[in-house]
């Protein structure tokens with residue numbers, strides 16, 4: 423039998439995350455939206471609390487400890503850290519997406535480390551905050567096109583990185599940046615590897631911070647890598663270039679992180695819906711779940727349609743996380759969840775602004791901010807169009823060369 427309830431063991435975590443969202447995030451949402459690039463110091467105490475817990479993913483974070491795949495051994499099904507992380511993220515993003523992305527030691531680089539690092543690296547990078555640098559001026563959606571190079575220096579046992587990285591979330595604040603670079607451009611995507619670079623490395627130069635439409639509490643950095651020397655022990659995964667396996671290693675991170683971004687979108691969508699339902703009720707529009715939508719007011723019918731999209735996005739997201747917990751290949755479901763949740767979140771946020779009129783558009787409430795925050799969730803970790811492309815390839819059995 424399918425059980426769609428929140429697993430019992432995660433109920434306390436969902437409650438805690440919701441409390442943090444309501445009592446820590448929401449009250450400072452406006453302040454850090456207005457004070458773009460100002461560090462939300464209130465998060466330090468929260469991060470310390472999370473560090474103090476046995477499982478770093480307890481409050482959700484952005485997946486620092488929540489995405490490693492392990493075999494549960496007994497052949498049974500389980501709800502593990504992917505599920506708990508997604509559930510925590512949904513609640514925290516009901517509070518504020520930008521603040522969730524600003525949580526110390528919970529960056530997407532942490533997810534990459536948690537997913538592919540060996541035991542020695544896991545130990546060495548424990549407790550550090552890691553950003554993720556894939557995107558370059560000439561390589562966004564097509565991450566195989568990256569130009570940053572990594573050349574091995576036999577004499578010193580170091581890799582020397584050169585290139586430019588843009589749009590690095592938490593790039594200014596993190597301790598580490600996980601940088602994607604190619605060992606040999608002529609070998610194509612198989613030669614792309616990820617390297618852990620200390621932020622203090624003199625070869626990693628912060629070029630600028632971006633000004634943005636939404637998630638303004640989260641810092642977004644651009645870097646120049648100029649003869650940046652990295653010890654060979656900082657390469658994540660195998661240094662071999664396996665042209666048969668291609669890109670699979672680094673891309674595997676996305677199967678784990680896309681459900682997390684989908685979770686962010688689900689949380690934000692619910693925030694918009696809840697506030698809108700309350701404002702509609704105050705205006706005398708009650709949503710009746712026992713009557714067909716067609717027999718209710720236009721506003722109530724629209725609300726019901728949005729809620730069904732929200733439910734679909736939420737269930738796809740939980741499915742993708744559940745599959746990751748149970749070591750099932752989930753590329754298709756991760757992309758479906760990300761595509762549906764990202765699209766739903768942008769669509770719902772804008773429709774809620776419209777339904778609420780001037781209350782939706784003004785700064786007195788948070789709806790206008792959420793409408794700005796929503797767009798990024800349909801963009802980073804692969805845009806809407808790229809998710810649809812991945813889904814089409816999987817369903818039609820086509821390779822990335824056959825369907826671009």
Ligand SMILES: Cc1cc2nc3c(=O)[nH]c(=O)nc-3n(C[C@H](O)[C@H](O)[C@H](O)COP(=O)(O)OP(=O)(O)OC[C@H]3O[C@@H](n4cnc5c(N)ncnc54)[C@H](O)[C@@H]3O)c2cc1C
Nearest residue numbers: 554555556557562563589590591802803804805807808826
């Ligand atoms: C606030 C913010 C934070 C970010 N954080 C990070 C981060 O931490 N680390 C990181 O590495 N990157 C990060 N990014 C970068 C983000 O992942 C890229 O912006 C995204 O992958 C899209 O790349 P692009 O901007 O170069 O757009 P492009 O790839 O140039 O795409 C432009 C448009 O063309 C469409 N398109 C592209 N290819 C196809 C195709 N084959 N078929 C159909 N349509 C297509 C896209 O969907 C998009 O609509 C961040 C971006 C932002 C805005």
